[in-house]
Amino acid sequence: MSRSARLRPLARKDAVTSMLDLKLVNASIFTMADAAPTARAMGVLHGRVVGFDDDILHFPAQRTLDCAGAVVVPGFGDSHNHMAWFxxxxxxxxxxxxxxxxxxxxxxxxxxxxxxxxxxxxxxxxxxxxxxxxxxxxxxxxxxxxxxxxxxxxxxxxxxxxxxxxxxxxxxxxxxxxxxxxxxxxxxxxxxxxxxxxxxxxxxxxxVPYPVTDLADAIGAASGVYASEGLTHVVEAGIGSGWIGRTPVELAAYVEARRRGLLKTRVQLMAASDAMHPLQSHSADGITFGLDLGIASGFGDDHVRLGAMKIFIDGSLIGRTAAVTEPFCDHGHGTGNFQLSLEELTQRIVDAHCSGWNIAAHAIGDAAVDVALDAFAAAQQKLPRTEARHRVEHAGMVRPDQLSRFASLAITPVPQPHFLFEVGDTMAVAVGPERTPWLYRHKSFLDLGIRVPGSSDRPVASGAPLLGMQSMVTRRTSGGATLSPQERVDARTALKAYTVDAAWTAGEEDLRGTLESGKLADFVVLSAHPADVPPDEIGRINVLATMLEGKCVFGQAYLDELQTTHHTTSVQPQFHLERQTD
CATH class of the missing domain: 3.10.310.70 (Diaminopimelate Epimerase; Chain A, domain 1)
Structure with a gap:
């Protein structure tokens, strides 16, 4: 059964006294959906969107908010961050x-x-x-x-x-x-x-290990910041082991944060490859590598879910430890280094793929990108899996000849646009003018039909999605340079990266990323649409409120000012949740 759901009114003969939980009116709603991209009103029931405009205006609601023209968009996603670390x-x-x-x-x-x-x-x-x-x-x-x-x-x-x-x-x-x-x-x-x-x-x-209760507190503190920036979903890029892990039982910290009401953001967790090990199963199952009990990508619920396996192929472009084919231009750092032998890196990726995992390969330098793409090709050759959504985290330096391989292998790059502003100048010095056009590409991928989700790598860089969108549009460095202007995208494309494409990359496009009937009522109220302000002002747009399942996780005082009606009684059709099967 699919996780997707749709809501339909019951027949008039089934009508009972009922009402929406929340109704937005007089709003500038941008749904990011192709069929009905804009609306002025939206209804929410049981944490889901149930309709727009004339379909819901006549329904009473427990709470009605007159948005006075404020912009409403789907909740933002960050496809690569480090929540506990931050x-x-x-x-x-x-x-x-x-x-x-x-x-x-x-x-x-x-x-x-x-x-x-x-x-x-x-x-x-x-x-x-x-x-x-x-x-x-x-x-x-x-x-x-x-x-x-x-x-x-x-x-x-x-x-x-x-x-x-x-x-x-x-x-x-x-x-x-x-x-x-x-x-x-x-x-x-x-x-x-x-x-x-x-x-x-x-x-x-x-x-390490840090206590679960302490980590839950840290996760809660991070989640509060995220909610204030309009984030409703983030991907935690590595838990459980290696230098990135906080404890072998790190998933328990996210569960604890949720149990204590500290988690204001949906989280998908990548398991570090160092936390995985060989498994025994029936030969017909093909599950040879992963976590105990056969737990794999997709396990969990809409609030805390297990995502891809995270594997580090190389290091950092900032630190000149990324694996590149030609030496760095400064500091005598050579060509960087790999985290493991190429044989071990490839074997882990192939084994995880064949055991049902999605894979997120950290590859920044172009030499590391070669290793990742070769490993994904070997994995698909051994066991074709068209449903797999494998990723290259960062994809910091991508040569022209590598672009088509991303497309042919259906690999999603996950670059961090705000790196261009915060460390773009030093990255350009490190790789030199001939390779600068390869840095943190965007439009080149889109031109090949490849999705590019928004992400931050926080706390390595600032994580506010609106700042990331601004960097996608301007590609401006803190020193005032513009890196590879041919890779710029418009503001609507940038917004799509942090909503539609972030949801798709996580495999949750049936739940979120757009505002449509049946999807989760996760949305953000903004002071302006990113396309309606000068590019250099996108990062200054105010997040007025953030809603998760129609409930406020940031901006309650603002919403209180908008509230126009409370409980009213009327006999109307009751909405019925109908699950769709595949």
Missing amino acids: GQSLAELDLSGCRTLDEVYDAVSRFALDLPEGAWVVGSGYDDTVMGAHPHRSGLDRSAPGRPVWLKHRSGHMCTVNTEVLERTGVLNGSAATPEGGKIVRDSDGPTGLLEEQAQKLVTALV
């Missing part, structure tokens, strides 16, 4: 504003003064490309003597720690082996404190 970062030392190493060291000193004895100094968001270098362990030792200090790079693909942490990890006495796919950076005096990629697991091993 939620935890809200309580950490914010280093994103630091422009020099001395500013970092001073911030660490001030932050340490307010901590209890022995507590860790944990900071996040520093950018070595802005400061000219990474913090050094000796400077961190002076800033917070006797304390462990752990500073996370904004990319998430590296971190810097002080001597205390290096001693606890065993790096200084030589007892710690460098994990495959990682690097312990050294200078003439030994380890500098910089740990790249998988080497970060030496630090996370000291602090």
Whole structure:
């Protein structure tokens, strides 16, 4: 049975005293649906849209909102973010504003003064490309003597720690082996404190697993921010294991956040490939790799659902650890690196595909994109699965010859448009002018019929969807340059990326992404439509209210001002929920 549903009025003979839960009137509703793209009124019953305009205006409602012409669009989706990581970062030392190493060291000193004895100094968001270098362990030792200090790079693909942490990890006495796919950076005096990629697991091993209750609090804090930005659905890009995981039982934290009423956003969770393992099943089942009990993509409900398997192929373009075919143009970083051997990466993708999983392959550099596409081709050759919705996360550098392979293999790229503004200038320097047109493409994919969903990679970059839409339209960097203007799209296309295409990429287009009868009543009230303001003003549009299943998760005070009627009694046809079968 499909998860989709439609609502129809019962015959007049079945009429009973009934009413809508919510009715919007005098609104500028943009449904994003092809059949009826605009409306002025909308009805909601039992968390679903039940109709528009004349079909619902005569129905009474528990609550009627006169929107006074405000814009209503489907709720926004973010196809790639790190919710628990972002939620935890809200309580950490914010280093994103630091422009020099001395500013970092001073911030660490001030932050340490307010901590209890022995507590860790944990900071996040520093950018070595802005400061000219990474913090050094000796400077961190002076800033917070006797304390462990752990500073996370904004990319998430590296971190810097002080001597205390290096001693606890065993790096200084030589007892710690460098994990495959990682690097312990050294200078003439030994380890500098910089740990790249998988080497970060030496630090996370000291602090994970985090308690589920603490993670639930962090998820709730993140969810509150998301609701204020119009997000009603996000994809968490990696839980359970590896340097990205917070605990082997991380899914339980999302369930706990929902149970406690903290979760204001629907969440689809990617399982990290490191959390998966070989499975035994009947030979006819073909389930050889995954999670215990045969749980796979799609398990869960409309609020918390398991999505794709997340596998890291390479590193970060910001940190120059992405795998590229030709060397980076600065810092002598060579061609980056792969997280695992190519044989292991390919085998995991093929095994997961054959076991029924959708797969999200983190591939930023063009060499990593080659590996991902080759692995997807091998998987489909071994077991054709036309229903699979495999993805390349980031697709940061895509050569012209690779574009057609995305189309032929039906692979969805998931780039982050706001990277162009926040780190576009340094990315352009890293790859040089000949490769700059390959960065975070958009229109080139659309021209081949490939969907491009909106996403942020928060907290690596700001996650407000309207800022992401603005970057899709302008492709402007913080330094004022325009990167590859031929890849720009118009505002309506940008809005589609964060609604229709985000829902499709998650495999939930029958539930959300458009406002249609039978779909979830997840929507956002805006002060303006993105297409009706200058491109540079899209990010300044106000989110007035965010609704999940017709219930307010942000902007209650605004909605209270709109309310015009309360409970009224009338005899009208009752809406009946009818499930459709495939």
